[in-house]
Amino acid sequence: MLFIDKYRPTTLDKLDYQKDMAQRLERMLDSSDFPHLLFYGPFGAGKKTRVSAVLRHVFGPSVDKLKVENRAIPKPGSSGTVDITTISSPHHIELTPSDVGTQDRLVVMELIKEIASSRPLEITRAMGGGPQEGEGRGRFKVVVLNEVDHLTRAAQHALRRTMERYMSTCRLILCCQSTSKLIDPLKSRCLCIRVAAPTNDEILAILNDVAHKERMVLPPRLATRIVEAGQRNLRRSLLMLEACRVAKYPLEPDQEITTPDWERFLVDTARGVVEEQSAQKLLVTRKRLYELLVNCIPPEVIFQRLANELLRKCDSELRAEVAHWAAFFEHRLQQGTKPIVHLEAFLAKFMAIYKRYSQRMTLA
Amino acid sequence: MEVEAEAGEPVINPQQDEHAEIEAEVTEKKNPKTDRLLPWVEKFRPKVLADVVYQDEVISPLRQFLQAGNLPHLLFYGPPGTGKTSTILALAHELYGPDLYHSRVMELNASDERGINVIREKVKVFAKGSVTHRPASVPPPHPRRRRVSGLFSGLDWAIAGGPCLWGGPACDGAPRSNYRYPAPQFKLIVLDEADSLTADAQSALRRVMETHARVTRFCLVCNYISRIIEPVASRCAKFRFRVLPPESALTRLRAICASEGVQCPDQALLRSMQLSEGDLRQAITLLQSAHRLYGGALTPEMFTELAGVVPEDRMGLFTRALRSNSFDHLQRAIGGLLADGFPAQQIIAQVAPTPHATRPTPHAPRHDRHTPHATVAPRLATISSHRTPRTAPPPGEQLLEWVVEDPELSDVKKADIAYRIAQTEKALADGASEELQIGALGAAAMETICLGARPAPGAAITTTTTVAPALPQPRPAAAGAPRRPAK
Ligand SMILES: Nc1ncnc2c1ncn2[C@@H]1O[C@H](COP(=O)(O)OP(=O)(O)OP(=O)(O)O)[C@@H](O)[C@H]1O
Numbered sequence A: 001m002l003f004i005d006k007y008r009p010t011t012l013d014k015l016d017y018q019k020d021m022a023q024r025l026e027r028m029l030d031s032s033d034f035p036h037l038l039f040y041g042p043f044g045a046g047k048k049t050r051v052s053a054v055l056r057h058v059f060g061p062s063v064d065k066l067k068v069e070n071r072a073i074p075k076p077g078s079s080g081t082v083d084i085t086t087i088s089s090p091h092h093i094e095l096t097p098s099d100v101g102t103q104d105r106l107v108v109m110e111l112i113k114e115i116a117s118s119r120p121l122e123i124t125r126a127m128g129g130g131p132q133e134g135e136g137r138g139r140f141k142v143v144v145l146n147e148v149d150h151l152t153r154a155a156q157h158a159l160r161r162t163m164e165r166y167m168s169t170c171r172l173i174l175c176c177q178s179t180s181k182l183i184d185p186l187k188s189r190c191l192c193i194r195v196a197a198p199t200n201d202e203i204l205a206i207l208n209d210v211a212h213k214e215r216m217v218l219p220p221r222l223a224t225r226i227v228e229a230g231q232r233n234l235r236r237s238l239l240m241l242e243a244c245r246v247a248k249y250p251l252e253p254d255q256e257i258t259t260p261d262w263e264r265f266l267v268d269t270a271r272g273v274v275e276e277q278s279a280q281k282l283l284v285t286r287k288r289l290y291e292l293l294v295n296c297i298p299p300e301v302i303f304q305r306l307a308n309e310l311l312r313k314c315d316s317e318l319r320a321e322v323a324h325w326a327a328f329f330e331h332r333l334q335q336g337t338k339p340i341v342h343l344e345a346f347l348a349k350f351m352a353i354y355k356r357y358s359q360r361m362t363l364a
Numbered sequence B: 001m002e003v004e005a006e007a008g009e010p011v012i013n014p015q016q017d018e019h020a021e022i023e024a025e026v027t028e029k030k031n032p033k034t035d036r037l038l039p040w041v042e043k044f045r046p047k048v049l050a051d052v053v054y055q056d057e058v059i060s061p062l063r064q065f066l067q068a069g070n071l072p073h074l075l076f077y078g079p080p081g082t083g084k085t086s087t088i089l090a091l092a093h094e095l096y097g098p099d100l101y102h103s104r105v106m107e108l109n110a111s112d113e114r115g116i117n118v119i120r121e122k123v124k125v126f127a128k129g130s131v132t133h134r135p136a137s138v139p140p141p142h143p144r145r146r147r148v149s150g151l152f153s154g155l156d157w158a159i160a161g162g163p164c165l166w167g168g169p170a171c172d173g174a175p176r177s178n179y180r181y182p183a184p185q186f187k188l189i190v191l192d193e194a195d196s197l198t199a200d201a202q203s204a205l206r207r208v209m210e211t212h213a214r215v216t217r218f219c220l221v222c223n224y225i226s227r228i229i230e231p232v233a234s235r236c237a238k239f240r241f242r243v244l245p246p247e248s249a250l251t252r253l254r255a256i257c258a259s260e261g262v263q264c265p266d267q268a269l270l271r272s273m274q275l276s277e278g279d280l281r282q283a284i285t286l287l288q289s290a291h292r293l294y295g296g297a298l299t300p301e302m303f304t305e306l307a308g309v310v311p312e313d314r315m316g317l318f319t320r321a322l323r324s325n326s327f328d329h330l331q332r333a334i335g336g337l338l339a340d341g342f343p344a345q346q347i348i349a350q351v352a353p354t355p356h357a358t359r360p361t362p363h364a365p366r367h368d369r370h371t372p373h374a375t376v377a378p379r380l381a382t383i384s385s386h387r388t389p390r391t392a393p394p395p396g397e398q399l400l401e402w403v404v405e406d407p408e409l410s411d412v413k414k415a416d417i418a419y420r421i422a423q424t425e426k427a428l429a430d431g432a433s434e435e436l437q438i439g440a441l442g443a444a445a446m447e448t449i450c451l452g453a454r455p456a457p458g459a460a461i462t463t464t465t466t467v468a469p470a471l472p473q474p475r476p477a478a479a480g481a482p483r484r485p486a487k
């Protein structure tokens, strides 16, 4: 089992960081009239962990009796269906409506409404509910929706009234990276809870803790370096720690920290662009980008990384301009359908800016 | 007397689906058990028009309609959480009373299939059972009620909706009834969240509205009136729901505190309203959450923490970075904010100077069709006249207000930054990367502030209206850059 799974805290009081928020949340959940919740925060900040801890607190251990189901929702006006996978326990159901792309409205309209409007199963009592049986515990069910920031507008609209209408029988827990893409009426209907990524100190503490539990000796310098490289992403840091152990044990303070292959590949690509600006180089770079894309690295991740690398490498005088064009072309990439075109356009723009600048520098 | 008592008794229509039953529970509050499970927003949803606060300009005409027992088609619009849905539901209840509510009122919202045909069919079927004939969907007379109706020489007023004094074919010459509700001769179709209806569906709706005009009234509810096509809008009496100023909701919030035993000074209540920018639903959620999360006497600071605004010191780091003229410094500040989970939208909202309690006005221009949170545009509208009177500014918001209020920044610089804020906001709403967008905005603002284009005074605003992003001017190279293609 990977460290990230092995040491995932399961209850609110065991969460390693942002403890006071967790404790307060627990208090709120003790009364059954808590509002819809919206957890938002960066990738790897621990939203999922928090949600499952919330569920366990509200319904007790029976939320672990999970079953995975595939649901087929008939498309109106045609014979096809929209298929979506759900994970459910007797008390909750979890799904990612954006999995079905632009058909997500159908999922919200048909599936979520159906779940929300059906009466809750009154079996919690018999099953012992939670340890501290609160009144009404298990009288409603919880629907967990992941990645709501990827929902289409239509789907978000479809959620609005459903969230109000069936409040007595159903609570929603929404998760997303940022609330920027959510429509105001949805935010208005939830208590929005920010989940910050753990700080470097917190990550360091967790790394040491895991090392201790695994009975491995983690040299302090290596730990700090892993934290640095982990960029405030706990998952990434834990994976790196594990990779280090696989690579070399006992651990050494200065041993290499392996980053994913594709990241190194991108760094090389960026270096190439800074070294030479020419049409040929652009062609070569395109091949490299294609290679990343066919390996299923999401285009926006490639863009982000590439832009960061280029910004880091170029002269500070150029940065504002490069940042401007990065934002400009990434925006287009999001709206367009062919990522490679926009990635390339950005690189071409960068080369032009960079070349003009270096020529001016040599003239001066 | 007897009738009075009965009027409050829910008559569950066997034909009603389960949705309606739950709705009945929710709206009629018969069940104290579910009551205790209900989040406060729903628990304290206004049940009668009198409960709706602040929207007098809407409520008093509605009350007149109620007295007259007649309604035009209605169009409610305004930002979230200002009472639109509550008002129409309360109006419908006051109009028809509990007995007739379910047979006379149909609610269709964005969670229902609302294609052209569906609207046409549903509305047709619903409207067809004209209320002057016995509609299939009206509940059979309650046994006890039959006895009462006997009093009125056999007039089946349960069907007619009560012999009303306001005319209509069914009640000609009928005596005054004890049924307390006007129960007029038409059915009410509520199209909630109507701004998500397609233009095609709206055109179809226009015909439907005409065809069934005698027996139905429509009430459209939406956030942006610009998304309702003109022919439909012009058939309705329009009512604008305004953002609630903090003080206006005080009585309501105090009442909630009293009934739930919350200790919360007015000052903290005001803060919750400011933080929710006039969205009473959000304020009530904040109140409940603060009560449950912190307990005890509530303070304004608790609300600030809960509302997720970027705290002053964090925002201060960012604004200092903007002045530092160091890109690394800026990137670190931005990286920190994003890693802490502050949404870019929020950072911008705080960067953009906000006149007190402004939300996107329902008059938001057409181009926000794609930007539901066009929070910046209306704010920018006030940017040049930055002497907008304000009540105490919400915390955090005064921070980058210096963009506007800083005496050291020239108007040109302010306009330039404002322009970029607007661009960024749009890009974010389109789903562009937060890090890149905020990074670009920050870099541009930093340049403007630290180096800055200093065109001759007077050339001011016009420069920013050109399509080309005002790229760093002093560098000759940038001037030669190809113009950004116009969209
Ligand atoms: N003017 C008001 N008076 C009293 N309560 C209000 C008012 N506005 C909002 N509320 C409270 O907020 C909740 C939500 O209000 P409502 O559903 O009417 O908002 P809305 O205008 O329909 O918003 P949306 O556009 O998001 O649908 C209500 O349950 C009520 O508790």
Ligand SMILES: [Mg+2]
Pocket (backbone or CB within 6 Å): B084, B085, B086, B192, B221
């Ligand atoms: Mg509403």
